[in-house]
Amino acid sequence: MHRTLRRGHSNSGPIGMIVTPGNRPAIVIPRAAIADGPCEPRRSLNPDRQPAMETTFPGINGFLGTRASIMLDIVFLAMFAVVPVMAWSINLAKRGQYQLHKTVQLLLGVVLLVAVLLFELDMRFVTDWTVRAQPSPHYGSLVKPSLYVHLFFAIPTTFIWIYVIAMALRKFASPPRPNEYSATHRRWGKIAAIEMFMTAVTGWIFYYLAFVAS
């Protein structure tokens, strides 16, 4: 049987120092602080300031070492890939590589759709993000407004992307090349790209305020 020392707190009095008759300091450890079995998770003495990963949250923890769930971490990182890939793909169209532009945009569309679906399932049925965001010092102030700003971009982005892809597939030949629909596609393509960029930036800000700040 292992004897395990609980660090930093006890149920029956403080861990402290006394001075013995020989004037040699001795550390006093109350009996209740020596427990059998595994250590309990370490918790802050101040209940209002629980450090990031010391509390058990519902759902699966992420891998970035923040309070976020695994799906939040995946989406957070995926946006770092989506933005440059999208910029590269638009550049392909500018240089006349329309087929590659089409393939990359369709792949991005499918990846984003799957990510959004998994994310929604996770948020609805597994992870209560508010529990994970509560230790943030911004929880009562900036977290909710930053989420609304993020949703202001994220929700229209989904529909604009579906619209741009569906119309491009319908109006351009296969393999794609410029035609009378080009001007409309360029206009909506730019709006779709700007919306996606703003979705990513506002998502990163929300992630920081809710799951990183402490």
Ligand code: HEM
């Ligand atoms: C959400 C997905 C998409 C976005 C955000 C997007 C964005 C863009 C943008 C911004 C341009 C203009 C580039 C420039 O400044 O010259 C462009 C051009 C083009 N895109 Fe897309 N695109 C998407 C999907 C597609 C798809 C699925 C196809 C093919 C079916 C396609 C075919 C083209 C073609 C042919 C052009 C050249 C138009 C021209 O300059 O005449 N795009 N796209």
